[in-house]
Amino acid sequence: MGLDDIRRRIEAAELAAGRAPGSVTLIAVSKVQPANRVEAVLEAGQHVFGENYVQEAQGKWPGWRSRFAGVELHMIGPVQSNKAKAAVELFDAIHTLDRMTLARKLAHQMAEQGRRPQLFIQVNTGDEPQKAGILVDELPGFLASCRDLGLNPEGLMCIPPEDEDPIPHFRTLCRLADENGLALLSMGMSADFEAAIAEGATHVRVGSAIFGARDYG
Template sequence: MGLAEIRDRVVAEAKRVGRAPESVTLIAVSKVQPNDRVEAVLEQGHRVFGENKVQEAAGKWPGFKEKFEGVELHLIGPLQTNKARQAMELFDVIHTVDRPKLAKTIARLAGELGHCPRLFIQVNTGEEPQKAGILPADADGFIKECRDLGLVIEGLMCIPPAEEEPSLHFALLKKIAHRNGLKGLSMGMSGDFESAIAQGATHVRVGSAIFGERDYS
């Protein structure tokens, strides 16, 4: 499919629902992708990328950031507390703040480092036990807790259950964000990003449709 087609589809869907295309940020999810594929997308002028693991990003992105100006790196995978410092030094945006211990660690490190990445709270909209994220019922309290720690929360993120209608989860995330005065909505992936844009997504996370299928072997 490739970057150009996905960009065109993002623009078309935004226009269809009466939104400015620039109100949607396309995050190219480069996890597990070989460097030559990532470089090819960088060569096309794209600068916003998502990674799942701190370790993988640390081995890949410092070199690319030296070579290509203006790269913005988003952490979209679960963050272990002991990797928080490295993540905060490497990533511009963290989408997966999901528990009080992590929020407290980020607040402490922000004080030590003198800067903090932009932050999204991950909400487990499907209440799946195997998935990270704060439960919807606990989201309002957790947002307040983060703000009380001095953290600036930009928005919310979700990954809907694979077998459920994603738009219901996008609508729930939007509702939680709206009542907490949050504008950022990180939602929608390769298979459902148009549905997410229709529901107000500000960030869509698209990987295989841009880079090709991942090889986990």
């Protein structure tokens, strides 16, 4: 596999689903990837990248951004409240807004910095106690509270349970977005992004299928 293969598969999935060409944004998930692999993907023209850790992203992306124009950086991992300042400084989108303490911190930092990263609310569609995310029934109230803070979430994100068919979870997320007037859906990863596109994903998060297996050392 690799970047060209993933791009072709996204185009085919868009076509099969009757979606407009280019309607799905590919987020290349570069966490814990060697610099040479990331640079090769940058040189191939990929501009949208996802990271899971604020500190790791701080250490590597300022240099790449000075060399490669138009890079867009998405935070797709959990954000600790004490990292909200750095997250607002560094990221163009945050996919993991999952609690009111973080919402308040982000609202404060956005006001302080004059930056407004695109926001996605993470939804725990599988009601998994070990997983972050707003429960399905609590989403309308959480969204209203975010808007009261001056935040404007534009989409939803989910990570389906590993041992379940992801499609019902994608459909739940799509329904919730429709019911709450949200246009964006961050769902689908290396193993299931084509199914996610068929169900309405606007952003897919693909890492190992582009870069190869991660080396956690």
